[in-house]
Amino acid sequence: MDFSIRAANLEDxxxxxxxxxxxxxxxxxxxxxxxxxxxxxQDGFSKNxxxxxIVAEVPEAQRTKDGHVKIGYALYFLxxxxxxxxxxxxxxxxxxxxxxxxxxxxxxMSKVAQLGMAAGCTxxxxxxxxxxxxxxxxxxxxxxxxxxxxxxxHVMRCEGAELERLAQP
Amino acid sequence: MDFSIRAANLEDxxxxxxxxxxxxxxxxxxxxxxxxxxxxxQDGFSKNxxxxxIVAEVPEAQRTKDGHVKIGYALYFLxxxxxxxxxxxxxxxxxxxxxxxxxxxxxxMSKVAQLGMAAGCTxxxxxxxxxxxxxxxxxxxxxxxxxxxxAGxxxxxxxxxxxxxxxxxPERRLARYPW
Numbered sequence: 001m002d003f004s005i006r007a008a009n010l011e012d013x014x015x016x017x018x019x020x021x022x023x024x025x026x027x028x029x030x031x032x033x034x035x036x037x038x039x040x041x042q043d044g045f046s047k048n049x050x051x052x053x054i055v056a057e058v059p060e061a062q063r064t065k066d067g068h069v070k071i072g073y074a075l076y077f078l079x080x081x082x083x084x085x086x087x088x089x090x091x092x093x094x095x096x097x098x099x100x101x102x103x104x105x106x107x108x109m110s111k112v113a114q115l116g117m118a119a120g121c122t123x124x125x126x127x128x129x130x131x132x133x134x135x136x137x138x139x140x141x142x143x144x145x146x147x148x149x150x151x152x153x154h155v156m157r158c159e160g161a162e163l164e165r166l167a168q169p
Numbered sequence: 170m171d172f173s174i175r176a177a178n179l180e181d182x183x184x185x186x187x188x189x190x191x192x193x194x195x196x197x198x199x200x201x202x203x204x205x206x207x208x209x210x211q212d213g214f215s216k217n218x219x220x221x222x223i224v225a226e227v228p229e230a231q232r233t234k235d236g237h238v239k240i241g242y243a244l245y246f247l248x249x250x251x252x253x254x255x256x257x258x259x260x261x262x263x264x265x266x267x268x269x270x271x272x273x274x275x276x277x278m279s280k281v282a283q284l285g286m287a288a289g290c291t292x293x294x295x296x297x298x299x300x301x302x303x304x305x306x307x308x309x310x311x312x313x314x315x316x317x318x319x320a321g322x323x324x325x326x327x328x329x330x331x332x333x334x335x336x337x338x339p340e341r342r343l344a345r346y347p348w
Contacts (some may be wrong), residue, residue, distance in 0.1 A: 020251045033252045045204060047216075051249040075251055080220040082189045083202045083262045084242055086212060092251045123294030151198075152299040155316040158282065159292040160255075166293070167282035 001102045002062070008073065013040040015070040016053060023094040044075075046124040051077045051091060054111050056066060056104045064096065071096045078119055088116030090126040108112030109142060114163065139140050171231070174280050177222030178240065182209040191251060191262040192283040209277060214242075220246045220260060222267040223280050225273045233265065240265045243277040247288055257285030259295040278311060 008016060017037040024030040043050040056072035063069045079089045090112050095105045111146035113124050124144075128135050147153055158166055177185060186206040193199040212219040213327050225241035232238045241264035248258045259281050264274045282293050293313075 024252065029252070035251055035254050043249065049245055052254055065343050075249065077249055079248065079258065080212065080244065080246055080260055083193060083198070085204045085208050086219055087276075089248065091249055102225055112255055153296040154299050155294065155309055156297055156313045157292055157294050157316045158308075158311060158313040163286065163291070163293055164172055166279055166311050169276075169279060169287050 001058070001099070003056055003058050003071075003099075003102070003105075003107070004053060005056055005104075005107050008039055008044070008055045012055050012070060012073075013044070014051065014074050015055070015068065016040055016075075018043075018068075019070075021074050022090060022091065022096065024044045026094075027132075028093070033079055034098045037100070049073050052115075054108055056099075056108055058099070064098065068096075068115050071099045072104050072108055074112050076112045078116070078121065079125070081123060084122050086119060086121040087123040087125055088112060088119070088121040091123060093126070105138065106142065115138065170227070170268070171275075172225055172227050172240075172268075172271070172273055172276070174223060174276050177213070177224045178322075179214045181214070181222065181224050181239060182206045182335050183243075184224070184237065185242050186207055187245075188239075188263050188265070189261065192261060192267065195263075196301075203315040209276045220244050221284075222276055225264065225268075225277055227268065232266065235270055237265075240268045241273050241277055243281050245281045246284070247285070247290065248294070250337055252293060255288065256294055257281060257288070257290040257292060258287050262295070274307065275311065304329075 017035070017040055020035065021030060021033060024033045027093045035063065040053075044053055049129050052075070054074045054076075056071050058071055059070050060069060075091040076088055077091065079087045081087050093105060093109055093112075095108070114158065115123055124140075128139060130136070148155075177239050183206050186204070186209055189204065190199060190202060193202045194321045213222055221244070222301075223245075226237050227240055229238060233240065243262045244260040245257055246260065248256045250256050259278065262274060262278055264277070285293055294316075295313075297308060299305075
């Protein structure tokens with residue numbers, strides 16, 4: 001299958017917003033998505049972006065029945081480990097179902113790894129739901145390992161009213 | 170106890186590097202620390218920093234037996250959730266043992282939360298080791314929740330999400346580069 005991988009631009013935010021919702025539906029959490037197309041435009045394409053995007057595109061001849069040619073994406077940002085230094089965090093990796101199994105997900109992830117390494121990163125981090133066997137198998141095949149299992153790290157969060165309370169001096 | 174919380178500067182990198190090693194020893198992983206004082210200076214204080222730091226200081230009269238007045242720190246960076254938008258990630262939070270229990274850790278974390286919210290963030294995320302009961306209790310008291318296991322809601326946590334990482338592995342090359 002013919003496809004191309006390229007950096008996302010402002011015009012891609014509509015399709016990225018669409019695919020974020022598709023990914024959220026796949027993860028069974030679509031009611032939690034608050035980010036809009038406008039948020040993506042503002043947060044991803046301003047002077048100090050919060051994230052970067054990569055888009056996978058197919059030729060017109062392979063567009064979906066709804067007419068989409070942008071059929072996969074990855075979002076990532078640079079981060080830091082006080083042990084290892086520069087890292088890249090892959091926030092999302094998604095390929096529309098009918099385009100899976102053709103190397104597109106791997107190409108997207110590989111591009112995140114390349115760009116991260118070009119920026120001096122020595123780790124690529126991400127999270128995956130433990131019921132998501134297809135993804136777990138995919139990531140294992142890419143050489144990834146589970147640091148929660150290996151080291152006992154747990155993901156913690158503070159948000160909403162608790163975050164506001166924490167921020168009080 | 171008298172203490173102050175302020176943004177870290179280039180001169181703090183020596184003490185931050187020292188305290189990173191102390192934290193790594195506490196977490197029993199000091200052999201994994203590769204970051205140096207020079208890395209911190211370059212990565213935290215250049216035009217596009219990879220992280221930001223906050224330092225806790227005590228007056229000279231309360232310096233440690235080794236003469237340190239910088240006795241705690243936090244490192245954080247801005248991040249993103251494709252569901253919720255802008256987030257802040259707290260990479261490290263540390264207070265030297267003899268200064269714990271005095272509100273310094275809470276003040277450091279509170280500052281991270283304030284700065285994150287000022288930048289439009291709606292989540293503060295971090296990780297903690299599952300055997301670290303003192304820290305787990307501290308974070309619960311600050312209103313934080315575990316996002317893996319059964320404690321909460323998903324994003325990456327429904328019924329036991331996992332944090333994954335590509336660790337340097339001689340066998341696998343994701344991007345065709347030597348690690």
